[in-house]
Each structure stands twice: as C-alpha cells, then as structure tokens.
Amino acid sequence: MSILPRRLLCNRLSTKANLVARGILTQDARFCVTGCGEEETTQYLFLNCPLVKDLWNLVRDWVGISAADPYFIYNYFVQFTFSTSGSTLR
Numbered sequence: 001m002s003i004l005p006r007r008l009l010c011n012r013l014s015t016k017a018n019l020v021a022r023g024i025l026t027q028d029a030r031f032c033v034t035g036c037g038e039e040e041t042t043q044y045l046f047l048n049c050p051l052v053k054d055l056w057n058l059v060r061d062w063v064g065i066s067a068a069d070p071y072f073i074y075n076y077f078v079q080f081t082f083s084t085s086g087s088t089l090r
Contacts, residue, residue: 005077008042008046008073008077009073009074009077011042011073013042015040015041015042015045016029016030016031016032016033016039016040017030017039017040017041017042018041018042032044032045032049033045034049034050034051034052036049036050036051042073043072043073046073047071047072047073
C-alpha cells in the first residue's frame with residue numbers, strides 16, 4: 001500500500017486538526033482551508049466539505065465510477081479501490 005492511503009486510513013495526514021493536536025498550529029488555525037468555517041479533520045476534508053465533495057464527484061464522473069457517498073474514510077477507500085477494476089494495492 002502506498003503512503004497516502006496508509007496515512008489516510010490511520011488519520012496521519014497533516015490536516016489542521018492533527019497539527020493543532022501536535023501543538024504545531026494554534027486552536028484558531030484549525031478551520032478548513034476552503035473557508036467554510038468547519039474544523040479541518042480528515043473525515044471532514046475528504047467526505048463532508050462541500051467544495052471537496054463536488055471535486056470528488058467530478059473525479060468519479062471523469063473516472064467513470066457510479067457510487068453512493070460513504071460516511072467513513074475506510075468505506076470510501078474500499079469503494080474507490082474496488083471500483084477501479086479491483087486492481088491490487090501497491
């Protein structure tokens with residue numbers, strides 16, 4: 001498995017919420033980069049942010065994937081992996 005999926009599934013991406021938890025950013029800097037006013041967590045950034053959600057829909061259309069929006073990162077990862085002809089993880 002490549003490093004991005006591993007870090008994504010283990011909640012180890014450098015989201016603002018994770019950087020605040022590590023003491024790198026202040027509490028005031030924890031909000032989403034898109035300016036929507038929500039805390040930037042992995043879950044929010046990949047699944048719930050309106051701007052990013054639209055982007056994922058465009059990517060799915062471009063790749064030719066028709067799927068329901070999952071509620072958890074792991075489910076999204078599994079859905080995307082198996083919808084790309086079941087190719088193995090590298």
